[in-house]
Amino acid sequence: MPSQDLAPTRDDKFAFGVWCLQNRGRDPFGDATRAEISALDCIRGLAQRNCYGFEFHDNDIIPFGASAKQRDEVVRDIQKVMADTGIKCTMGTTNTFHHPVFKDGAFTSTDPAVRLYTTQKVMNCIDLAAELGAEVFVFWGGREGVEVDASKDPVSASGWLRDSLNFLCEYVLAQGYSMKFSMEPKPNEPRGDLYLPTVGSVLAFIQTLRHPEMVGINPETAHIKMAGLNPYHEFAQALDAGKLLDVHLNGQKPLRFDQDLTFGSDDLKEAFYTAKLLIDHRYEGTIGFDAHPYRTESDCWDFVDRSMRTYKILQEKVRRYNECRPIQDLLREIHGANTHLKGFTARFSREAAQKLKDMSFDPVALASRKLSYERLDQLVTELLLGVI
Numbered sequence: 001m002p003s004q005d006l007a008p009t010r011d012d013k014f015a016f017g018v019w020c021l022q023n024r025g026r027d028p029f030g031d032a033t034r035a036e037i038s039a040l041d042c043i044r045g046l047a048q049r050n051c052y053g054f055e056f057h058d059n060d061i062i063p064f065g066a067s068a069k070q071r072d073e074v075v076r077d078i079q080k081v082m083a084d085t086g087i088k089c090t091m092g093t094t095n096t097f098h099h100p101v102f103k104d105g106a107f108t109s110t111d112p113a114v115r116l117y118t119t120q121k122v123m124n125c126i127d128l129a130a131e132l133g134a135e136v137f138v139f140w141g142g143r144e145g146v147e148v149d150a151s152k153d154p155v156s157a158s159g160w161l162r163d164s165l166n167f168l169c170e171y172v173l174a175q176g177y178s179m180k181f182s183m184e185p186k187p188n189e190p191r192g193d194l195y196l197p198t199v200g201s202v203l204a205f206i207q208t209l210r211h212p213e214m215v216g217i218n219p220e221t222a223h224i225k226m227a228g229l230n231p232y233h234e235f236a237q238a239l240d241a242g243k244l245l246d247v248h249l250n251g252q253k254p255l256r257f258d259q260d261l262t263f264g265s266d267d268l269k270e271a272f273y274t275a276k277l278l279i280d281h282r283y284e285g286t287i288g289f290d291a292h293p294y295r296t297e298s299d300c301w302d303f304v305d306r307s308m309r310t311y312k313i314l315q316e317k318v319r320r321y322n323e324c325r326p327i328q329d330l331l332r333e334i335h336g337a338n339t340h341l342k343g344f345t346a347r348f349s350r351e352a353a354q355k356l357k358d359m360s361f362d363p364v365a366l367a368s369r370k371l372s373y374e375r376l377d378q379l380v381t382e383l384l385l386g387v388i
């Protein structure tokens with residue numbers, strides 16, 4: 001595989017959060033290990049690397065409490081870089097977790113004034129995202145949870161969140177923005193327990209909103225693995241529901257603190273299946289990376305380059321997988337049993353129900369079928385290792 005094929009192009013639709021590049025390596029036990037770069041330098045650097053887009057929180061680009069004049073200057077500067085380089089703003093989101101005002105929740109604070117302040121901050125950020133041309137607006141509720149369950153009833157908290165999201169959907173419609181909301185689940189951290197911890201929880205919640213058609217999901221690999229779940233399956237569930245609007249790819253050891261490792265750095269096979277899912281099902285959103293460079297790095301660019309490069313390599317591996325004779329022969333064999341019965345339950349009728357009741361099956365014979373999964377998995381391993 002010649003290395004120039006691995007150079008990112010705008011068609012790859014890669015995007016990075018500005019906050020990932022601005023990460024200074026600070027953790028709960030240690031201070032920053034590198035200097036912060038400005039949002040403009042992040043966006044310029046991404047554009048130089050042929051990255052399609054950038055994602056932002058309001059306070060990544062505009063300091064908390066900035067004046068309207070300052071805000072307008074920042075927007076003008078960013079719009080100029082976008083016009084000069086062709087990079088797009090693909091996603092906006094609101095920081096409703098950093099300031100102490102959000103210490104006990106933003107939309108789920110027990111104080112209605114904090115809930116309204118949050119809603120106001122989000123409305124301002126929606127305006128900002130619209131001005132920059134973002135079509136996806138993400139909600140990650142970093143403080144929407146509890147340590148002390150006595151403090152609030154989770155059903156009430158869901159109601160507060162629902163009211164705010166309904167209000168904000170109506171705001172987008174009233175403003176005439178072509179923007180969709182995307183909710184990003186996470187099981188815990190920074191709160192002891194966060195509400196809406198998984199893709200399934202968000203899917204169920206969306207159906208209780210007044211405009212479910214305006215709201216989708218932005219799953220993140222690390223958040224899924226923090227819950228001990230399978231990212232391939234979780235991404236697939238969002239996709240199957242027609243709700244996969246955006247993705248955050250990264251890496252994470254299961255059931256640990258939020259590590260935000262680089263995509264593909266921890267579990268290549270899993271990264272491969274995630275890429276395969278997005279490619280096979282013609283996912284049309286951006287390939288967003290939400291991770292941060294190791295604390296030992298002095299800048300973010302090796303992290304940026306390798307994230308895109310890994311995805312490009314996996315893209316090529318997916319192509320080879322889909323063309324690999326031994327793998328495809330095995331898959332045909334695996335899926336080749338009793339094909340005349342396929343789709344039987346796709347439509348119900350009384351006749352079909354009776355027909356099914358009358359069918360006779362031989363469970364022992366069915367159980368005796370050989371399934372060569374050791375061979376299949378080894379072929380995938382060898383494909384990824386470059387042996388086949």
Ligand SMILES: [Mn+2]
Pocket residue numbers: 184220248290
């Ligand atoms: Mn994320």
